[in-house]
Amino acid sequence: MPGINYSDAGVDVDAGERAVELMRASVARTMRREVVGGLGGFAGLFDISRYTGMQQPLLATSTDGVGTKIAVARAMGIHNTVGIDLVAMVVDDLVVCGAEPLFLTDYIATGSVDPVRMASIVEGISTGCEQAGCALVGGETAEHPGLMEPDEYDLAAAGTGIVDAPDALGPERVVTGDVLVAMRSSGLHSNGYSLARRVLMPDASALEEVVPELTRSVGEELMEPTRIYTRDCLALIESADVHAFSHITGGGIAANVARVLPDNQAADLDRSTWSPHAIFSLLASRGGIDTREMERTFNMGLGMVAVVGQASVEQALTTLTERGVDAWVCGSVRDRTTDDVGDASAKGGAGGAVSLVGSYAKDGSG
Numbered sequence: 001m002p003g004i005n006y007s008d009a010g011v012d013v014d015a016g017e018r019a020v021e022l023m024r025a026s027v028a029r030t031m032r033r034e035v036v037g038g039l040g041g042f043a044g045l046f047d048i049s050r051y052t053g054m055q056q057p058l059l060a061t062s063t064d065g066v067g068t069k070i071a072v073a074r075a076m077g078i079h080n081t082v083g084i085d086l087v088a089m090v091v092d093d094l095v096v097c098g099a100e101p102l103f104l105t106d107y108i109a110t111g112s113v114d115p116v117r118m119a120s121i122v123e124g125i126s127t128g129c130e131q132a133g134c135a136l137v138g139g140e141t142a143e144h145p146g147l148m149e150p151d152e153y154d155l156a157a158a159g160t161g162i163v164d165a166p167d168a169l170g171p172e173r174v175v176t177g178d179v180l181v182a183m184r185s186s187g188l189h190s191n192g193y194s195l196a197r198r199v200l201m202p203d204a205s206a207l208e209e210v211v212p213e214l215t216r217s218v219g220e221e222l223m224e225p226t227r228i229y230t231r232d233c234l235a236l237i238e239s240a241d242v243h244a245f246s247h248i249t250g251g252g253i254a255a256n257v258a259r260v261l262p263d264n265q266a267a268d269l270d271r272s273t274w275s276p277h278a279i280f281s282l283l284a285s286r287g288g289i290d291t292r293e294m295e296r297t298f299n300m301g302l303g304m305v306a307v308v309g310q311a312s313v314e315q316a317l318t319t320l321t322e323r324g325v326d327a328w329v330c331g332s333v334r335d336r337t338t339d340d341v342g343d344a345s346a347k348g349g350a351g352g353a354v355s356l357v358g359s360y361a362k363d364g365s366g
Contacts, residue, residue, distance in 0.1 A: 068197060084124050104135070134159065176334055269356045
């Protein structure tokens with residue numbers, strides 16, 4: 001096959017280089033003073049010398065993706081917000097143990113590199129990093145002709161954070177009598193989209209439907225970016241007696257809260273303390289989805305839950321309210337009994353039991 005080159009095989013190296021150039025400005029916005037060097041190196045460098053005063057510095061790491069929300073982004077032709085979703089999934093998993101996210105690297109796989117589309121995606125990732133206070137120190141854009149269609153892409157990222165061992169949060173710090181403080185989600189966030197698409201997106205044209213209770217189109221609702229709670233949680237740690245955080249992602253409310261409880265404890269979450277977003281009611285009614293299935297698939301309006309000491313409840317609510325977070329007391333921790341099965345136990349079988357009780361409020365509270 002004389003004369004064949006990489007471009008003939010479907011990989012456009014020049015397009016990749018143009019994409020990197022278009023990304024530079026947005027990536028530069030995320031830089032922290034600890035970043036050594038800039039975009040384009042084989043590896044990102046981060047100076048951690050200012051953390052040497054910690055008693056026992058622990059590095060925390062998390063890897064995640066966006067899932068099938070990308071299918072909605074492609075159908076809508078909107079690519080500058082799924083990057084926010086990507087960052088949220090990573091950094092808010094880091095902060096649950098009390099870790100400050102330091103830096104993130106991303107991975108974008110695509111059938112064909114469109115420099116403008118790639119730059120738009122990275123713009124969203126950079127925006128998310130800014131919101132979280134972490135640096136985007138590098139990444140990879142991989143072109144996969146023949147494996148993916150030209151306009152297909154997928155996203156993943158890995159983040160690194162740091163926490164001093166004595167300050168690490170988790171089940172071992174939770175005690176009976178602790179209070180659960182909920183932080184409202186911005187919508188579906190980035191979980192349950194395979195089910196949401198099955199119900200609301202039989203084809204791309206369905207995204208144009210304007211639903212009165214949503215006050216916007218289905219597509220606009222499904223593209224609402226995930227709220228990033230990292231800085232809010234770090235501020236809460238500084239002002240209140242926080243014992244644990246639960247990031248409500250895949251698996252829903254009960255399973256994720258159970259993960260941050262010790263085996264001998266249970267938590268009751270009172271549905272009457274909040275009203276889920278209209279999108280959840282729409283999904284339940286159109287899909288004929290029962291409450292239990294909704295609660296183990298979607299966040300139902302809870303994006304993050306803090307487990308705080310009783311004496312810190314008012315301070316926790318004040319801190320979050322001052323930061324513009326809609327927060328409220330949604331439940332409490334108690335001793336677990338032999339009859340306590342709960343709605344869910346933690347992934348892997350470890351952790352406490354969690355029950356959701358009562359009926360959801362209808363007045364928009366929470």
